[in-house]
Amino acid sequence: xxxxxxxxxxxxxxxxxxxxxxxxxxxxxxxxxxxxxxxxxxxxxxxxxxxxxxxxxxxxxxxxxxxxxxxxxxxxxxxxxxxxxxxxxxxxxxxxxxxxxxxxxxxxxxxxxxxxxxxxxxxxxxxxxxxxxxxxxxxxxxxxxxxxxxxxxxxxxxxxxxxxxxxxxxxxxxxxxxxxxxxxxxxxxxxxxxxxxxxxxxxxxxxxxxxxxxxxxxxxxxxxxxxxxxxxxxxxxxxxxxxxxxxxxxxxxxxxxxxxxxxxxxxxxxxxxxxxxxxxxxxxxxxxxxxxxxxxxxxxxxxxxxxxxxxxxxxxxxxxxxxxxxxxxxxxxxxxxxxxxxxxxxxxxxxxxxxxxxxxxxxxxxxxxxxxxxxxxxx
Amino acid sequence: xxxxxxxxxxxxxxxxxxxxxxxxxxxxxxxxxxxxxxxxxxxxxxxxxxxxxxxxxxxxxxxxxxxxxxxxxxxxxxxxxxxxxxxxxxxxxxxxxxxxxxxxxxxxxxxxxxxxxxxxxxxxxxxxxxxxxxxxxxxxxxxxxxxxxxxxxxxxxxxxxxxxxxxxxxxxxxxxxxxxxxxxxxxxxxxxxxxxxxxxxxxxxxxxxxxxxxxxxxxxxxxxxxxxxxxxxxxxxxxxxxxxxxxxxxxxxxxxxxxxxxxxxxxxxxxxxxxxxxxxxxxxxxxxxxxxxxxxxxxxxxxxxxxxxxxxxxxxxxxxxxxxxxxxxxxxxxxxxxxxxxxxxxxxxxxxxxxxxxxxxxxxxxxxxxxxxxxxxxxxxxxxxxxxxxxxxx
Numbered sequence: 132x133x134x135x136x137x138x139x140x141x142x143x144x145x146x147x148x149x150x151x152x153x154x155x156x157x158x159x160x161x162x163x164x165x166x167x168x169x170x171x172x173x174x175x176x177x178x179x180x181x182x183x184x185x186x187x188x189x190x191x192x193x194x195x196x197x198x199x200x201x202x203x204x205x206x207x208x209x210x211x212x213x214x215x216x217x218x219x220x221x222x223x224x225x226x227x228x229x230x231x232x233x234x235x236x237x238x239x240x241x242x243x244x245x246x247x248x249x250x251x252x253x254x255x256x257x258x259x260x261x262x263x264x265x266x267x268x269x270x271x272x273x274x275x276x277x278x279x280x281x282x283x284x285x286x287x288x289x290x291x292x293x294x295x296x297x298x299x300x301x302x303x304x305x306x307x308x309x310x311x312x313x314x315x316x317x318x319x320x321x322x323x324x325x326x327x328x329x330x331x332x333x334x335x336x337x338x339x340x341x342x343x344x345x346x347x348x349x350x351x352x353x354x355x356x357x358x359x360x361x362x363x364x365x366x367x368x369x370x371x372x373x374x375x376x377x378x379x380x381x382x383x384x385x386x387x388x389x390x391x392x393x394x395x396x397x398x399x400x401x402x403x404x405x406x407x408x409x410x411x412x413x414x415x416x417x418x419x420x421x422x423x424x425x426x427x428x429x430x431x432x433x434x435x436x437x438x439x440x441x442x443x444x445x446x447x448x449x450x451x452x453x454x455x456x457x458x459x460x461x462x463x464x465x466x467x468x469x470x471x472x473x474x475x476x477x478x479x480x481x482x483x484x485x486x487x488x489x490x491x492x493x494x495x496x497x498x499x500x501x502x503x504x505x506x507x508x509x510x
Numbered sequence: 511x512x513x514x515x516x517x518x519x520x521x522x523x524x525x526x527x528x529x530x531x532x533x534x535x536x537x538x539x540x541x542x543x544x545x546x547x548x549x550x551x552x553x554x555x556x557x558x559x560x561x562x563x564x565x566x567x568x569x570x571x572x573x574x575x576x577x578x579x580x581x582x583x584x585x586x587x588x589x590x591x592x593x594x595x596x597x598x599x600x601x602x603x604x605x606x607x608x609x610x611x612x613x614x615x616x617x618x619x620x621x622x623x624x625x626x627x628x629x630x631x632x633x634x635x636x637x638x639x640x641x642x643x644x645x646x647x648x649x650x651x652x653x654x655x656x657x658x659x660x661x662x663x664x665x666x667x668x669x670x671x672x673x674x675x676x677x678x679x680x681x682x683x684x685x686x687x688x689x690x691x692x693x694x695x696x697x698x699x700x701x702x703x704x705x706x707x708x709x710x711x712x713x714x715x716x717x718x719x720x721x722x723x724x725x726x727x728x729x730x731x732x733x734x735x736x737x738x739x740x741x742x743x744x745x746x747x748x749x750x751x752x753x754x755x756x757x758x759x760x761x762x763x764x765x766x767x768x769x770x771x772x773x774x775x776x777x778x779x780x781x782x783x784x785x786x787x788x789x790x791x792x793x794x795x796x797x798x799x800x801x802x803x804x805x806x807x808x809x810x811x812x813x814x815x816x817x818x819x820x821x822x823x824x825x826x827x828x829x830x831x832x833x834x835x836x837x838x839x840x841x842x843x844x845x846x847x848x849x850x851x852x853x854x855x856x857x858x859x860x861x862x863x864x865x866x867x868x869x870x871x872x873x874x875x876x877x878x879x880x881x882x883x884x885x886x887x888x889x890x891x892x893x894x895x896x897x898x899x900x901x902x903x904x
Contacts, residue, residue, distance in 0.1 A: 133819035134812065392899055407903035409892070415901065416894035420833045427816040428809035449808040456805075501801035508804065510776025510791045 132438070134430055140206055143199075147210040150183065155216035157479045163217060164336035170294055171330075171338040172217040178250050185220065187248025189228045189371075194244035196228070201371055201436035205378035205429065212382025215486050217337050219253050222291040225375045226368060227254030230299055234316065234356030234364040243297065243318075255295035256368075257286040257319075257342055264495040266301070266365060268309055271344060273302035273317065279350040280304065282317065282325075285343040288492070292340025293330035295321055300344070305359045314361035318353045319344075335485040367440055370447045373494045374436050377429045377447075377454035380490050384422050384454075384461035387483045391415070391465045398470075411468060418464050425450075425457040445507050452500035458487040459497075517587055521594045528563045530556035534599045536772040539866055540723075543605045547638025548682050561635065564603035570633050571609050574617070578625060579633030585822040589815075599772070607676070608632035608639040610762040612685050615702070615755040619743035628683075628704070640707070641759075642672040642686030642729060643752070650889050652687075653696045653749060657731060659688035659703065661738075666690070666703065668711075668734040674883065678714040678727035681707050685755075691746050702748035702755075705736040721875040722860070722868070759884045760831040764814070764838025775845065776800045779852035796851055803844055810834075810841055829897040836890035839880035846874040 136144065154176055163171060180186050185207055190196020197203075204225050211218055228247050231240060231254075246252035258266060271284025282302055292298070298319040306313030321328060325347035333339045356364045392415060395406030405411055432450035435443035462484035466473035473480045491497065533556050537543065541553040544561055552558040564570050567581065573588040574580025583591065613632055616625055631637040648655040657670025668688055678684070683706055691699030707714075711734040716724035743751045776791055779800060784792045791797040817834060820826040849870060850857045857874075859865035881887040895901045 133823065134816040135819050135823055135825070392901070396900075396902060404902045406901040412895035412899075412901050413888065413891040415899055416833075416891040417836075419894060419899060420837050423830075423833065424806075424809045424813040424837060427813035430816070431812035446808070449805050449812075452802075452805045453809045456802075497805075498798075501798070501805050504804055504808075505776055505790070505797055505801040508774040508776055509789065510774065510780050510785070510797065510800065 132434060134427060134434070136202070136206065136430075140202055143203055144206045144210065146183065147185065147207045148213070150179065151210045151214055151216050154179070155218075156214050157482055160215050160217055160336060160482060161479075171291075171336075172219060172294075176216075177219060180218070180220070181248070181250025186224050186250045187228070187244075188224055189232065190224075190244045190248040191232060194232075194240055195248040196244065197248075200433075201374050202430070202433040204371070204375050205433040208375045208378040209382035212379035212384075212486075212490075213386040215335075215383070215482055219291050219294075221372065221375055221379075222255045222295070223247055223253050226256045226372045227297070227299055229371050230256065230316065230355060230364065230368045233367060234361075238352075239318065239355065252297060253291060253295050254297040254299060255289050255291045255340075256372075257289045257292065257298050257300045258365075258369075259288045260284070260286060264492065264499060266369060267311055267314075267362065269301050269303050269314055270308045271300070271302045273304040273315055275304075276348065279348060279353070280315075280317065282319070282344040282347040282349060285341065287331075287339075287341050289340045289342050290493075291338045292321075292342050293328050294338065297321070298326075298342070299355060301361060301365060311362045313359050314365065315358050316355040316361045316365065317349050318355050319347065319349060323347055323349075333489060335482075335489040337486065337489060366444070369494055370440070370443055371436055373447050373451040373500075374429070374433050374443075376490050376493050377432065377450040380454035380458040380487065381422070381426050381429050383483055383487055383490070384425070384458045387461045387465040387480065388415075388418055388422055390480065391418075391461075391468050394469055405468075414464060415468075418461060421457045421460060425453045428453045445504060448500040448504045448507070451495060452497040452504070455491040455497035455500075459491060462487045514586055514590065518590050518594065521591055522597075524567075525594055525598060525600060528560075528567075529595075529598060529600045530560055532556035533560040533601050533603075536599065537601060539869060542601065544603065544635070545638055545677070545680065546604050546606055546608075546635030547680065548636070549680070550635065550638070560601070561603045565634055568633070570604050570606075570635065571613065574613065574629065574633060578629035580629075585818070589818065604635050606632060606635065606638070607641055608637065611641060611755050611759050612639050614758045615685075615751050616742060618754060619702075619751045623739075624704075624742060637682045638677070638680060640675050640678045640681035640684050640729075642675055642678075642684045644674045645671060646673050650886055652752075653700065655687055655689060655700065657686070657688045658692065659690050659701060659736070661690075662735075664738055665735050666738060668703075668705075668731045668736055670731050672729040672731075674717075674726045675714070675729040676726055676883075678707070678729045679716055683707060684712075684729070685742070687748055687752055690748075694746060697749045699746055700748040700752070701745050702742045702751040703736060704740045704742060705734065709734050709736065711735075719875070720878070721872040723872060723876070725876070756885065757828060757831040760835035760890075761817075763880060763884045764810075764831070764834040764836075775803065775848060775852070778849065782853055782856060796848070800848055800852075803841070803848055806841055807845070810837060813837075827898055829893050832885065832890040832893040833898070835884060836881075836887050836894070839877075840887060842880050843877050846877045850874050 184197045187196030188199050192198040231243050273280040273282055298321050300317045300319045302315055303313055304315040325345040327343045329341045331339050331341055396404055398405050429450045432446040435446040465480050469480050472478050544557055569581050572581035572583045572591045576582035645655050659666035659668045685704050687700055688703055689699050690701040711732040713730045714727040717726045718724050780791050786792055857870045860868040
């Protein structure tokens with residue numbers, strides 16, 4: 132398969148780009164931030180997303196979705212990355228839709244997936260607990276109680292946690308933190324007794340929440356997939372999410388780079404455009420090369436997620452690690468090359484730096500994924 | 511797609527049946543490379559068998575037309591052959607500047623007679639080529655070259671000196687840049703010409719490098735007579751041919767670090783350094799460096815694949831090979847720094863059978879030329895800044 136977008140995928144990109152650049156330029160994020168918007172994104176725009184088939188992009192057609200794959204999800208995420216559009220797409224349409232599709236019972240799927248596709252249901256994956264992404268270190272406890280389970284513990288960095296209609300909670304039903312066996316996914320109503328949600332305002336002005344679970348009762352019907360066997364499903368879902376976030380970072384990097392090169396051509400000092408200085412030319416050229424190589428690595432991972440999901444893990448680790456390192460470089464060079472203007476809130480470039488930092492932590496940073504690759508390669 | 515699946519199955523079966531097991535092991539010394547040419551010697555029987563089978567199949571250059579001894583495969587099929595060879599760790603049957611550099615330029619700019627004369631001898635490994643580009647005063651500023659070609663009836667008389675001519679002392683023919691119009695602006699008076707290295711007046715002198723080896727020569731031309739019919743492309747437009755060829759050279763150099771099928775670098779390091787109870791390399795910082803290297807190497811492989819696919823789709827940027835050359839050579843230098851660090855004091859041995867006559871340190875030192883030859887890293891970044899980013903004054 133050529134490492135290029137197909138014609139259909141290019142058309143999808145064009146329509147996503149048109150919609151997002153028209154309705155959600157960076158000014159859209161700025162406005163949501165400055166008005167301390169309670170939702171954190173535009174519900175109106177999300178309804179349009181659903182009408183265009185984006186909300187249900189990964190939802191199978193029999194459940195009202197488009198039945199598309201990782202490459203298409205990446206295409207949309209890349210456009211989201213260009214304008215930093217706050218959107219439920221990652222949490223609801225990628226992570227939650229994939230988890231429900233892969234692990235859900237017939238009843239769970241037909242209850243939730245059509246609503247995701249129509250934009251009526253927002254869902255959130257409650258996974259991380261500590262400062263760093265360590266899925267197997269999950270310690271939130273699920274103890275059997277009657278016909279169901281009782282949940283105790285706390286989650287952090289739950290994307291869209293404060294607006295979600297449904298929480299997908301990763302809990303430990305057996306074994307010790309660090310072990311692969313003993314993880315179980317639960318579908319939890321955020322309004323259930325014992326669930327406390329605190330919206331956390333983050334550096335990037337995107338949605339996140341801390342959620343605590345105090346003796347929250349869930350029935351056996353709310354188990355998503357196999358009891359104690361959640362790691363297998365979770366692994367595939369997280370890989371998909373990593374590919375999606377890596378795509379967002381490619382879009383973000385390219386946009387920052389484009390703005391920076393434009394500035395190098397326009398800003399004059401010492402009587403000439405600063406882009407005439409070789410010190411800056413070589414750094415800009417290097418950054419361009421890093422971004423192009425990362426773009427290829429990310430597309431490689433997305434294609435692998437569609438053609439051979441189980442074998443995609445190494446490619447995904449490469450993609451997320453590269454995307455993190457590249458975006459970090461892009462935003463740092465972006466601010467530096469914009470000089471003092473890059474430090475001002477009035478200028479958009481800082482928004483990209485902040486979002487890149489969050490994307491880097493989401494679903495594992497470059498160190499995490501490089502270490503995963505080392506372990507896979509036996510050293 | 512079904513046709514390609516069939517092609518892949520047949521390719522796999524053919525390679526399985528025809529690639530000797532010895533030719534599926536990573537190369538360990540210079541002798542493992544077969545270069546072809548009039549004085550070619552095979553270092554082993556399996557090397558001979560492998561080369562001849564691939565030659566007879568047309569797969570020394572799978573994507574060249576069959577009338578010139580190629581395999582006549584399209585881009586997708588050629589990619590499958592590369593992938594299936596990599597999957598079993600098959601060595602290249604021949605390494606040849608005729609294939610990687612001159613051939614593409616001849617296919618684009620050569621006359622039919624030139625193609626028919628030279629390409630079949632390249633695919634069959636009969637003629638070994640070298641490249642006469644750099645001169646003592648024309649390195650990064652290649653277009654300032656001074657080797658003269660003066661008209662004399664149907665011939666040119668060539669005088670001058672080239673330097674860094676790879677393996678000139680083993681080569682049968684040279685493709686060479688010469689100045690045919692000294693009055694023109696520097697890019698406009700250059701021609702691209704081919705001649706036999708046994709011509710009267712050609713001499714070579716190997717240059718001893720820091721690796722203790724001499725892959726490069728100084729090459730001298732003293733009244734060398736060459737037919738005008740040997741000019742490729744238009745007289746005085748040789749710079750176009752030169753640049754086109756450089757794109758292929760850069761793509762080749764960027765791929766020099768690729769190691770299909772060999773052991774992961776981290777495991778090579780663990781052989782010398784050891785691992786902890788969890789199987790992690792017993793040097794946490796080196797492990798981190800190697801892991802980061804592995805990430806970048808895998809990403810570069812994807813980018814190389816994408817570059818080929820973009821070119822096939824007519825969407826490639828002609829200057830992108832400079833980007834790949836820059837990144838690939840810097841990465842290869844990193845690989846060899848990591849190999850030296852991984853080997854510790856064992857990697858310092860220079861003369862012994864145990865060390866294969868210092869194979870590791872000599873290879874490490876050789877890689878330092880990667881970011882100089884074929885255009886320095888700084889020149890590559892300048893090309894990207896100018897031709898792709900369109901930065902002012904670049």
